[in-house]
Amino acid sequence: MIEPSQRVQETKESYIRNILKVIQQPGMLSLAGGLPDASRFPKAILAQAAQHLADDPSIYQYGATEGYAPLRKWLIDSLALADDVMVTSGSQQALDLIARSYLNPGDQVLCEAPSYLGALQIFDLAQAKTLTVKSDSTGPDLDHLESMLSQNQIKLFYAVPDFQNPSSSCWTLEKRQGVALLCERFDVAFIEDAPYRELRYSGETLPSVSSLCKGQAFYMGSFSKIATPSMRVGFVMASQKLLEPLKKVKQASDLHSALPMQQMLLATITHPEFPAHLEQLKQHYCARRDVLVDALNRHLSDWIDFEVPEGGMFVWAKLKQHQAHDLAAKALDYQVAVVPGDEFWPSDASIDYQAIRLNFTALDDAQLEQAVERLAEVMSNS
Numbered sequence: 001m002i003e004p005s006q007r008v009q010e011t012k013e014s015y016i017r018n019i020l021k022v023i024q025q026p027g028m029l030s031l032a033g034g035l036p037d038a039s040r041f042p043k044a045i046l047a048q049a050a051q052h053l054a055d056d057p058s059i060y061q062y063g064a065t066e067g068y069a070p071l072r073k074w075l076i077d078s079l080a081l082a083d084d085v086m087v088t089s090g091s092q093q094a095l096d097l098i099a100r101s102y103l104n105p106g107d108q109v110l111c112e113a114p115s116y117l118g119a120l121q122i123f124d125l126a127q128a129k130t131l132t133v134k135s136d137s138t139g140p141d142l143d144h145l146e147s148m149l150s151q152n153q154i155k156l157f158y159a160v161p162d163f164q165n166p167s168s169s170c171w172t173l174e175k176r177q178g179v180a181l182l183c184e185r186f187d188v189a190f191i192e193d194a195p196y197r198e199l200r201y202s203g204e205t206l207p208s209v210s211s212l213c214k215g216q217a218f219y220m221g222s223f224s225k226i227a228t229p230s231m232r233v234g235f236v237m238a239s240q241k242l243l244e245p246l247k248k249v250k251q252a253s254d255l256h257s258a259l260p261m262q263q264m265l266l267a268t269i270t271h272p273e274f275p276a277h278l279e280q281l282k283q284h285y286c287a288r289r290d291v292l293v294d295a296l297n298r299h300l301s302d303w304i305d306f307e308v309p310e311g312g313m314f315v316w317a318k319l320k321q322h323q324a325h326d327l328a329a330k331a332l333d334y335q336v337a338v339v340p341g342d343e344f345w346p347s348d349a350s351i352d353y354q355a356i357r358l359n360f361t362a363l364d365d366a367q368l369e370q371a372v373e374r375l376a377e378v379m380s381n382s
């Protein structure tokens with residue numbers, strides 16, 4: 001039998017994918033996933049966008065690796081962050097392309113602790129060494145960042161400054177400016193992953209870190225959380241020079257992303273009713289967040305500490321006495337699923353505290369209340 005490569009063997013599996021079968025059992029209430037509310041996909045807008053697909057035969061032909069030109073132009077004009085953009089199969093592919101373009105085995109990447117699991121997997125597959133910077137709900141600790149950058153040979157700093165997955169932290173303006181300056185000073189490329197940026201429910205939108213970076217920056221955007229994840233259209237924006245190697249890697253990997261999906265996506269986000277859809281979606285998620293927060297305050301305040309997120313899809317609950325993995329395993333017996341926080345630390349980093357990630361976008365109000373009641377039972381019996 002042939003063996004998988006060493007890098008595949010050394011890559012951490014996704015906890016959520018591993019428990020998917022259990023989560024899908026009838027009666028299970030899952031706070032574990034990160035799925036958008038399926039009842040809120042903009043179906044009428046998508047249907048209209050799909051109607052136009054047949055009009056243009058060129059979208060059935062092979063296309064340019066960097067993506068559908070009208071979508072690229074729209075992105076550059078509306079974000080005005082850099083002179084080039086590449087359309088990718090979800091923002092997930094953008095990060096994979098960056099890692100494969102720039103990382104040699106053993107190269108150092110810096111990320112927040114905790115960090116998005118899908119990013120950690122990509123850095124493992126690239127056989128990079130993933131280091132962490134101390135972070136809290138306001139962003140990275142700038143003194144620690146400075147010492148990490150001065151004491152190591154870090155090439156890339158990956159972060160989710162707006163409503164991070166899993167912690168929902170949103171960087172303050174001071175942290176954004178501080179990180180931009182430090183990256184420039186130490187000649188580190190900043191990778192900004194921004195899939196939740198448009199999902200802000202209260203407070204002021206802050207400038208993206210990439211817009212403050214005078215040095216090298218990649219901005220990765222996604223339509224998965226505001227339109228639909230299944231079309232797999234995302235993008236990475238950066239200078240032409242930085243994107244050049246990504247083109248080579250994408251060419252070798254899938255030639256280009258599906259053109260009909262890119263065209264349909266552009267028709268969706270430029271549809272006159274799309275802004276109203278986004279506004280309603282935010283109100284809906286904000287109400288869901290409030291239901292979860294209220295239930296947590298009533299049922300779990302003896303066992304968890306948390307901050308109310310101003311956006312995104314998750315509440316990050318720090319555990320006062322329980323062990324996250326034990327708790328998550330036991331919760332499955334009570335038909336409620338959560339993700340243990342340990343999963344969001346790189347494999348060889350030391351885990352600072354115990355936490356669980358709770359999603360509030362997939363269950364309805366009554367289910368959220370019931371899920372928290374079940375969690376309270378688990379916690380009081382553990």
Ligand code: PMP
Pocket residue numbers: 034089090091092093116118160164165193195221222223224229233234
């Ligand atoms: N980055 C983060 C932080 C995410 O949470 C996700 C999706 N869960 C992604 C990237 C991937 O998004 P996309 O669907 O655009 O590939």
